[in-house]
Amino acid sequence: MCELLGMECNVPTDIVFSFSGLALRGGRRGPHADGWGLALYDGPAVRTFLEPAAASDSKLAAYVRENPIKTLLAIAHVRKRTRGKICLANTHPFVRELWGRSFTFAHNGTVKGVPARARGRFSPIGDTDSERAFCAILGRLEESLPGYPKDAAGKRRMWEVIARAARDIGRGGTFNFLLGDGTHLYARCATRLHHIVRKAPFKAATLADEDLMVDFAEVTTPRDRVVIVSTVPLTRDEVWAQGEPGSMWVFDGGRLRATLRA
Amino acid sequence: MCELLGMECNVPTDIVFSFSGLALRGGRRGPHADGWGLALYDGPAVRTFLEPAAASDSKLAAYVRENPIKTLLAIAHVRKRTRGKICLANTHPFVRELWGRSFTFAHNGTVKGVPARARGRFSPIGDTDSERAFCAILGRLEESLPGYPKDAAGKRRMWEVIARAARDIGRGGTFNFLLGDGTHLYARCATRLHHIVRKAPFKAATLADEDLMVDFAEVTTPRDRVVIVSTVPLTRDEVWAQGEPGSMWVFDGGRLRATLRA
Numbered sequence: 001m002c003e004l005l006g007m008e009c010n011v012p013t014d015i016v017f018s019f020s021g022l023a024l025r026g027g028r029r030g031p032h033a034d035g036w037g038l039a040l041y042d043g044p045a046v047r048t049f050l051e052p053a054a055a056s057d058s059k060l061a062a063y064v065r066e067n068p069i070k071t072l073l074a075i076a077h078v079r080k081r082t083r084g085k086i087c088l089a090n091t092h093p094f095v096r097e098l099w100g101r102s103f104t105f106a107h108n109g110t111v112k113g114v115p116a117r118a119r120g121r122f123s124p125i126g127d128t129d130s131e132r133a134f135c136a137i138l139g140r141l142e143e144s145l146p147g148y149p150k151d152a153a154g155k156r157r158m159w160e161v162i163a164r165a166a167r168d169i170g171r172g173g174t175f176n177f178l179l180g181d182g183t184h185l186y187a188r189c190a191t192r193l194h195h196i197v198r199k200a201p202f203k204a205a206t207l208a209d210e211d212l213m214v215d216f217a218e219v220t221t222p223r224d225r226v227v228i229v230s231t232v233p234l235t236r237d238e239v240w241a242q243g244e245p246g247s248m249w250v251f252d253g254g255r256l257r258a259t260l261r262a
Numbered sequence: 263m264c265e266l267l268g269m270e271c272n273v274p275t276d277i278v279f280s281f282s283g284l285a286l287r288g289g290r291r292g293p294h295a296d297g298w299g300l301a302l303y304d305g306p307a308v309r310t311f312l313e314p315a316a317a318s319d320s321k322l323a324a325y326v327r328e329n330p331i332k333t334l335l336a337i338a339h340v341r342k343r344t345r346g347k348i349c350l351a352n353t354h355p356f357v358r359e360l361w362g363r364s365f366t367f368a369h370n371g372t373v374k375g376v377p378a379r380a381r382g383r384f385s386p387i388g389d390t391d392s393e394r395a396f397c398a399i400l401g402r403l404e405e406s407l408p409g410y411p412k413d414a415a416g417k418r419r420m421w422e423v424i425a426r427a428a429r430d431i432g433r434g435g436t437f438n439f440l441l442g443d444g445t446h447l448y449a450r451c452a453t454r455l456h457h458i459v460r461k462a463p464f465k466a467a468t469l470a471d472e473d474l475m476v477d478f479a480e481v482t483t484p485r486d487r488v489v490i491v492s493t494v495p496l497t498r499d500e501v502w503a504q505g506e507p508g509s510m511w512v513f514d515g516g517r518l519r520a521t522l523r524a
Contacts, residue, residue, distance in 0.1 A: 042314075045351035045387050050309050063325050089307035096359055100385035121383055123362035125307050 014068035077106035089126030109174025163262035189243030225254025276330035339368035351388030371436025425524035451505030487516025
């Protein structure tokens with residue numbers, strides 16, 4: 001099993017505090033020593049930091065913590081290998097371009113039955129079930145919609161397409177995932193996923209795995225909204241909402257916009 | 263104008279020495295302060311380090327120099343903005359998946375007349391002429407070939423398709439580029455491009471812009487072959503081959519495999 005971390009905000013925010021909690025689980029506090037990755041959006045483009053090795057000892061992960069990059073949307077992953085060997089091609093998050101945007105995907109669990117050459121034009125580069133599933137979702141999106149939707153009704157249709165694809169693929173196993181499209185963060189819960197919306201009045205929080213504390217009141221303005229999604233709650237003194245198996249959250253602007261059956 | 267750097271080898275090699283020379287030009291010794299990027303292949307997958315800011319002062323560029331990653335194929339770029347604003351989406355090298363491989367592209371020059379929605383399925387994420395041209399090359403590849411070629415004749419056809427696309431797009435301006443497909447490095451010369459093949463007997467070399475010297479004999483074995491392609495020669499004590507305008511080199515295994523009209 002792997003662990004997922006997502007962030008979606010209404011003002012550019014750095015993910016260092018939460019990423020520190022996740023990175024600890026990548027080898028030191030957890031069994032997830034087979035790779036880690038972090039995707040940080042800047043508009044419709046994304047930059048990734050990927051390493052097929054434990055995050056806890058990683059100099060690159062230390063660099064990322066010491067040189068925070070602010071973003072509206074981020075997805076991170078620490079990997080415990082289940083399918084596919086340990087190599088860069090199998091390191092989440094995966095990225096593909098669709099409709100002139102970077103789509104980004106990270107998965108927790110194992111799914112069977114997704115064909116290697118999924119419907120549509122997207123092909124896996126590595127040999128994980130996760131990347132196959134990502135390609136299948138993108139293929140479904142491209143075949144179902146004429147382009148990235150511009151209005152609310154179109155967006156709702158896009159969310160439904162993703163939810164349906166999640167449900168179909170999820171029949172083949174355990175399909176917890178985070179998906180980013182440059183605007184929305186989609187978080188699908190098969191077994192275990194949590195989220196929290198941090199907003200005014202901000203308080204202090206302490207990492208569950210370490211005595212690292214941040215007083216968010218000192219680093220935010222009253223109108224900031226920051227969503228954090230994580231496999232398990234990352235802090236020990238905040239209340240996290242637990243995902244319902246077979247559902248998908250859609251976040252935008254630091255708000256939960258919809259919860260779909262998925 | 264921008265500067266290009268490519269490396270293609272028969273054994274995993276780090277690009278630190280050459281990248282140091284390029285990074286110096288990214289702000290300190292040259293006018294290319296508007297961004298830099300480095301793509302390092304690991305099999306068919308690639309990892310990128312991208313920053314829409316000067317390489318010379320960059321902590322990330324320093325990280326890359328201090329923590330060398332060995333690779334068979336690398337492409338780097340420092341940018342002096344000509345078209346498109348300074349942002350991540352406009353930072354070379356660009357990456358797209360085709361046939362289950364990461365293709366990587368960096369451009370020096372300006373080309374006009376490439377449609378925003380190029381033929382084929384690839385769409386630009388940013389607003390540079392360079393990314394449009396890359397999408398057009400990939401569209402041409404996908405429409406011309408059934409998949410990544412497996413034999414020598416198929417590879418030769420693929421090289422010809424790329425050369426033809428380069429020629430067509432190059433009519434619209436200055437089209438020096440580096441393209442990687444996970445196996446080959448393609449280097450198209452419109453105005454200015456140089457290469458060198460380092461092989462036994464290895465000697466010492468000194469960076470043109472700095473008193474940094476490496477004795478390659480100390481860090482290589484007799485069967486190593488390392489191709490370096492660069493806009494201008496990076497060392498002052500080696501003999502670099504100059505590209506013929508309207509031609510494209512194809513490198514594989516640390517050897518020049520073909521020079522095509524392009």
